Amino acid sequence: MEVLGVFDDDAAKWGGRLLGVPVLGGLDLAPEYADRGRFILAIGNNDHRARLAERFARFDWATAVHPAAYVHPSARLRAGVVVFAGAVVQPETVVGAHSIVNTGTTVDHDCEVGSYVHLAPGVHLAGGVAVGSRAMLGVGASVIPGVRIGEGAIVGAGSVVLRDVSPGETVVGMPAKPLQKE
Template identity: 40%
Template sequence: MDYILIGAGGHSKVVIDILKSQNEEVVGIVDDDPKRNSVSNTPILGTTEIIPDLINSFANAYYIVCVGDNRTRGDIVKRLEPLDLKYGIAVHPTAILGSNVVIKAGSVVMPNVVVNVDTFIGEHTILNTACTIDHECKVGQFVHISPGVNLAGNVQVGSFSHIGIGASVIQGLTIGSNSTIGAGSCVVNDIEDNIVAIGCPAKKIRSK
């Protein structure tokens, strides 16, 4: 299948690598920064303004928004909503997916990720390198689970939340929407919406 990526930052390099490992064709990248001309030998085709032309030229292409920041990724998807793009899924071949795992469109699963049985991953979510998502978790849309994060079983993560690198969440907890868990934190209690929490145990330091 043909893929067109939106965003030419470092995240796009990883997505290109994943797609090539799946023998998918990356046609090119669109990015609104005119200074960029290629990423990992993949051409920058133009700004997002040319996407209607790309839809005509590559009618069967899938798109992935390659932006690590959740809110920015969400804004791009919302802005492009009238174009009714087809969003693909990139899953690295080293990732391990249990039975009855659901991964929705636009999401990316990076190398050495483990997602265990009966887990749901929402749209446009990033499961970054070597994170583990255990059984029956529910991860919302536009979430970023950073490298080395461990979610125990039955954890729920609300949309637009970010779990920082190396953090751990014990079983059965809920992390609300639009919240941030700091790097290396240990979450042992529920975290409400719009909260920044850090430490071990993780404690609220401010509201968003």
């Protein structure tokens, strides 16, 4: 996939290059390019990514899979999904719109990943895991088979999830437990 340019609201970057790709200007210019190709949202924050996808809903959203990633033919990746190098997405998995499957992440068979989810580098989802929309799983987190991660939940880096996580809940540790609020 050829990348024609990127948009960034930081005016200091306009006219420059990002990883060899021209920075075309701010996001307000994006609609001028709506008929010139497909788009990808490369923003890590789930809520920001969701707001932009909704703002530019009429765009043709590409799904990007790095050549060094593996996605089984029966897996379904929705519009705007990005799968990074070394990631593996196994059979019968569904990954929702505008989700990120980051470097070295493994998603086993029959998982359901909601929209606007971020699976950080090295996450492992065992078979049959369900991850609600806008959830964030930190670097190296692991989830055992059949567990449900609620919408908007956060799983801390390196955590091992052995039981369901409620919507909006933050869990950390090994085994993962709710974060104590001070």
